[in-house]
Amino acid sequence: MQSQLPIYPEQASNFAPNVDSLMLFITAICLFFAVAVTVAIVIFFFKFHRKAPNDVGVPIHGDSRLEAAWMIIPLILAMAMFSWGAVVYVDYRNAPRDTLDVYVIGKQWMWKAQQPNGLKEINELHVPVNRNVRLILASEDVIHDFFVPAFRVKMDVVPGHYNTMWFRPTKPGRYHFFCSQYCGTNHALMGGWVTVMEPSDYAAWLSGSSGGSTNPLVAGEKLFAEKACITCHVPDGSGRSPSLNGLYGAKVLLADGSTVTADESYIRESILQPNAKIVAGYPPLMPTFQGQLTEEQILALTAYIKSLQSLPVPAKGSGIAAPTGNK
């Protein structure tokens, strides 16, 4: 701020160079039109200034070729902006497979993050450089938004939904993150720092400061027993409800004949509103857990259920659609 005024923030993620190029591209086009129109107006303003009080202008009513030109040319340029923007956006909305998953919970007015090994942070987020990081975002109250200007990405954090966002940090350092969806009194204080570290430093940090935190897998396994999930969701498929082995990421066949991919949102919804999507062949027995679990408990359960992905799927008693099924 002292000596020079920057016009764009630091570039610290895979998206930053793309977004900045897009910005330059659109700025260049817009500047061209803005300058062209302004120059025309200024020239006309002086050149055709009224000479005598009774003068009238030359009656020109229009020109349909000109009209066509200034509809078609801007349309083509607009489509170019649309297409480039769409490419960046589709990339952003589809995370690669090999991500490091970090859970982030927003609540009035703080952020809680939980690393894969269970390490918890408040208003801080540590991530390794050059690794694809995916944030799974949940809110305990109102809508928030996780925004890292140096990464050029943001995503709303919506109560009742899981949203995800991803990025690949490209430069070690400390970067601001903000809440950018207005969320009440201390909205402006709901921010913190992302620390991007060398992988070795990150590993050392993870192991060095993990004392006292509970691994979400362990917590989830414990909850799975405590809340009596295990009595119906028996792993070998012999229970009253489908086995959850191999569930995460698979397609589930539903009672109405459709299929759904078992992602975090599906697992969350099935815990909170079990009757929203009934697995084919199973009666709607499960009670709702809406209001009975905290967001952190839901995340722990989800993490545990995800960890069952690698276990063998029983031949009978799972809700997973046969690979050759419909759709």
Added chain:
Amino acid sequence: MPHEDYLNATYGIRSWLLTTDHKRIALLYLGSVTVFFFIGGIFATMIRIHLLTPTGALVTPETYNKLFTMHGVAMIFFFLIPSIPAVLGNFLIPLMIGAKDLAFPKINLLSWYIYIVGGCFVLYSFGTGGLDTGWTFYTPLSSVYSNSAVTPAVIGIFINGFSSILTGLNFIVTIHTMRAPGMTWFRLPLFVWAHYATSLVMILGTPVVAITLLLAGLERMFHLGFFNPALGGDPILFQHLFWFYSHPAVYIMILPAMGVISEIIPTFARKPIFGYSFIAGSSIAIAVIGFLVWAHHMFVTGESTYAALTFSFLSYLVAIPSAVKVFNWTSTLYKGSISWDTPMLYAFGFIGLFLIGGLTGLFLACLGLDIHIHDTYFVVAHFHYIMVGGAVMGYVGGIHFWWPKITGRLYSETLSRIAAVTLFVGFNLTFFPQFILGYLGMPRRYHTYPPEFQVLNVLSTAGASILALGYLLPMLYLTWSMRYGKVAGQNPWPATGLEWKTDSPPPTENFHVTPEVTWEPYDFLNRPDLGLAAGSPLPAPAHGDD
């Protein structure tokens, strides 16, 4: 007084509060929207003073949140939406089409009373604790978590919606059924076309926001689960419903201003407008496509990628008719006889600022860029360029253009030119730095910010003080002119519209004899009655003090 006009026909407070004359109702609106503009303006001033320092110079976080919320509610629902339609539209549409009044004069008065009742509810909310939800009322913050006076504000905006709906209905029926002989659709002034398009948006969109706010109010008062996930609702549903109205509402604000500019430019360039049918058609196109772009406010809510692609595409389409207008206005200047009278300065200012506002919309419609600039100061700058740079410049320009008709008096041309330039400079200094702030990553609605953003915030506040001066000046000289200004005569500029073929101020029944239209719009050549060079050798009428 030499003749009887709508101002001196009757006297007394009852003759105003029970009037059904569209011109008097327009003045009732002029007074009341000005009050709300002042209230909103005071909030804006406090916001800008507060943001002088990174830690906030003036108020607590809670008060700051209330200031920007109440600024938005007062300015959008009670100033911008009614400003041009209910003041200038009300006054001018019957005059422009050669009618005695609007189709439903009593409903017109009812609209104003509904506006006042809605306004009282909102002022009650402001006075009893204020409102801190943001003007967007996003759930579940507004419906569950906020501790401020949300309920009276929501009721006030709900009631006020009916005022818009009735005004829109009145305009549509009037334009369809009450045109003077010879006033065909393609002889209508473009101001009337713009108001026709605006009225369509008003009657189709307003019911949706009324119902949406009602649902949020019911959730708040009776815990019915529409939007609160804890009760099985969906907060994103609120955003879809809210923006289904509130995006088209932007066109309610800007289309009438475009109508004003389309009148000013041919008048002060003294030539027919370039591409009449394209400008008229683009108003309708904006109104129609404008209904199909609402979810571009929601690209980062987690909405489906396909929805985002569709809404981005449609948002780029709506840019085309706006571009068409700008190109046509610019072309109209070519080989004109351009005067530098105040309304024309506002028209130039409007084009410049609307151009920046519209072009920066292309940045926000771009999916890949929106993930960075959404909900930052870039958005704040963008919509102020449209709403203040566009709509308010159009409104103030229109007031200057038709002031001689409304009051029968001319104002000081020198002072009004100074004010126009002051507004333009002050506006740019206030809002241009905010584009940069936004790209640097400063989120909107922040009562405190990291110190690296201070320089740009100080620039913005400095600009706002110039801007405030630019608004105060016209209030003073326009008020002064009502008593001391030179008498304007029927057609001081001169202009071609029917409203200029009656007295200034017009008689209560508008025209002593129903006019018959035999000329094309904005035709200066075949109008000897205007007294211009190409028509007749008569000298031009008295003309300001320049």
